[in-house]
Amino acid sequence: MKSKNKEIYLEEAVLDDFAKDFDLIELPLSEKAFQLVKTVIFCAVLLIAGRIFLLGIVKSTFYKNQAILNSSEQTTLAAERGIIFDKFNKPLVSNSSTLQLILKIVNFIKNPDEQEKTINAFKEILQFTPDNVTELFNKIKGIDLEKQNSVIVAEITSDQAKKIKNLNLNSLEIKEIFKRNYILGYIKPEIFSHLIGYTAFVDKTDLKKNSSLSFDELIGKSGIEAYYNEALKGENGVNIGYRNSSGEIFEKKHLSDPKPGENLYLTVDSEFQSYFYNCFKERLNILGRNVGVAIALNPQNGEILSLISIPSFNNNKISSESLINPLKPFFNRAISGEYSPGSTIKPLVAVAALKEKVIDPLKEILSIGFIEIPNPYNPSQPSRFLDWKPNGWVNIYSALARSSNVYFYEVGGGFENQKGLGINKLNEYWRKFGLGEKTGIDLPGENDGFLPYPTEKEKRTKTPWRIGDTYNVSIGQGDLLVTPIQLINYIALIANNGKNYEPHLNKEREVKELIDLSGLLPEIKEVQKGITDAVKQSYGTANTLNNLPFSVAAKTGTAQIESNAAINAIFVGYAPVENPQIALLILIENAKEGSINTLPIAKDVLMWYYQNRIKNNEL
Secondary structure (H helix, E strand, C coil), X not given: CHHHHHHHHHXXXXXXXXXXXXXXXXXXXXXXHHHHHHHHHHHHHHHHHHHHHHHHHHCHHHHHHHHHXXXXXXXXXXXXXXXXXXXXXXXXXXXXXXXXXXXXXXXXXXXXXXXXXXXXXXXXXXXCCHHHHHHHHHHHHCCCCCCCXXXXXXXXCHHHHHHXXXXXXXXXXXXXXXEEECCECCECHHHHHHHHXXXXXXXXXXXXXXXXXXXXXXXXXXXXXXXXXXXXXXXXXXXXXXXXXXXXXXXXXXXXXXXXXCCEEECCCHHHHXXXXXXXXXXXXXXXXXXXXEEEECCCCCEEEEEEEECCCCCCCCCHHHHHCCCCCCCCHHHHCCECCHHHHHHHHHHHHHHCCCCCCCCCEEECCEEEECXXXXXXXXXXXXXXXXCEEECHHXXXXXXCHHHHHHHHHCECCECCCHHHHHHHHHHHCCCCCCCCCXXXXXXXXXXXXXXXXXXXXXXXXXXXXXXXXXXXXXXXXXXXXXXXXXXXXXXXXXXXXXXXXXXXXXXXXXXXCHHHHHHHHHHHHHHHHHHHCCCCCCHHHCCXXXXXXXXXXXXXXXXXXXXXXXXXXXXXXXXXXXXXXXXXXXXXXXXXXXXXXXXXXXXXXXXXXXXXXXX
C-alpha cells in the first residue's frame, strides 16, 4: 500500500516538474467553460431526441411502408368508381373493365436481361416507337421509388395480354381496372363534360398538389369527378406477395377486397340539359358564334337544373387539338368566366336606389338619348354618356322594362338635381347581393369576379375615380365583373323575394341559405314589377316572350367589350312570376346584334320547361 502511494506521489511530482519546464500555470476552470460544456451536451441530447422522435413517430409510417416495400410486393385490386345519376336517377356515366400493363420498376432495373426482353415486348407487342420508350423512361425517372414501385405502361387488349403472359416476365404485370364511360343513350359527352368532368391518371401537377398520390392512381380531373373524387373513387383492395432474401416471391396473401365508390345523385335534369345544349349550340351556329354560357337553377332551393359552357370537349377522349384550342374548351365559363353584366345589373341598382330613398318608384327622369357633364380638361367638349336610344320620360318600372341607361346613370351617380347612390353605396349593395365572392357551388375553379373601387383604381391605373366611372358601373359597364353563376344567383334572389341559396349540384347536399334580404322586400317587389313589364309591355326589351303560356320576368343586357369593338349579349329571367320554379341565364360572347340574340333561345327553353316539367307537375 505504501509503495503504491509513493508511486502516485512520484507521478504527480514528475508531472509538476514537467509543467514547470513549460512555465505552465495551473488555473481553475471558469464558470463559463462549465456552461459551455453543459450547452453542448444539452444540444447533443436534444438533437438525438429529435432524431428519435422524427424516425420513430413522425416518419414511422413512411419507414414501415418502406420496409414492407422492400420485403414484399403489393398489388392493388381496382375499386369500381361510384356512378353519377341525374335528378330522375338516370345514370350519366358507366364503368367498364379494361386491362392495364404495369411495369414493376425494381424487377426491371435489377435484371439487365429482363430489361432487354421487356423493351422488345413493348416494341413488338405494343408497337412502341423509340420515342414511346424514351417517354416511359422519363416517367420512371420522375417516380419516387420510396413511395411507388410500379408504373402504368399502357391500356392493352386481351390478345396483347395473352402474348405478354406467354413471355413470363417478372417485370410486367397485367391488371384489370375500371374505365369511365361518358356516352349513354342520347347523351353526347360534350353536353355534360363541364358538369361531370373527366378522370385520368395522376400526373406531376397532381403530385405537387398532393404528395400522397401515385402515378398509377385514377382521379377526377375536373367537374363533379374532381370535386367529389374522395367519395366517388372508393377504396382499392390489396394482394401482397412476400419476398425472400433473393427477392423472389415465396408467399402470396389476400389482404382486402376493393370497396366501390359512393354513388352520386345530381340536381341536374339530363333531358333538359340535352335540349338546352342542343338548342343553344344550334342558335350559336346560326349566328356564326362559338362561345357562350347557359345556366338554369331553381330559385327556391339553389338546385342547378342545367349548366352549359360552349365550346365543350369530349371527356371520353381528351385530344391534343382541344388542349391547344385558343377558345379554351376546358375552361368552364359558367363558374370561372368573368364578364361585364351590362344592363342585367340594373335591377340591383334599382333596389338600392329605392332603399336609400334616392328615388321613388313613380318619379320620372327624361332620357333624350344621353346626358352630358362638364369636361374639366376641355370645357368646349363635355363628356357625353349615351342611352341606347331616347326613352323619353321613364319611372322605375319603365326604366327597367325599356332598359334606360340615362335613368340609371342618374340614380347611380347623380345628375344636376337628381341625387345618386355613389360608388360607396353601389359597392355596399353589390356585396349584399353576393357579387365579388364565390357562391360556393360544388365545382372546382370558381372565380370571385371583381368589384371596382376608387382607391383600387387609383393604385392600379394612377388615375382618380371620376363620376363617369360611377355612371359606367351603374349600367354594368366599366371595371365591374361578375361570373355567370353569381349573376343568375342574384336574379334568383330577386325572384325568391330576397332570399337565395347556395347553388349546388349534389342532390343530397344540405340546402344552405346564403343571403336573406327579406328586409328589402318592399323594394324588391317594385323591381319585380319592372322586370315583369320588360316582358308584358309592348315596349319591353323582352316582349317577344309575352306569348308564352306562363308569366315571365326578364332583363336583357348588352355589354361592350374589347374597347367597344364587340358586345356580349345577356339574358336573365325567371318563371312563373307568381311562383318561380326556374331562373335562367344565357350569355353569348361577341354577339352580332346584342341581347336580341338571346331571346329566341330563352323562349324555346322556357317553353320546353313549361310543357315538360311545370305543366306536367314533374317537379
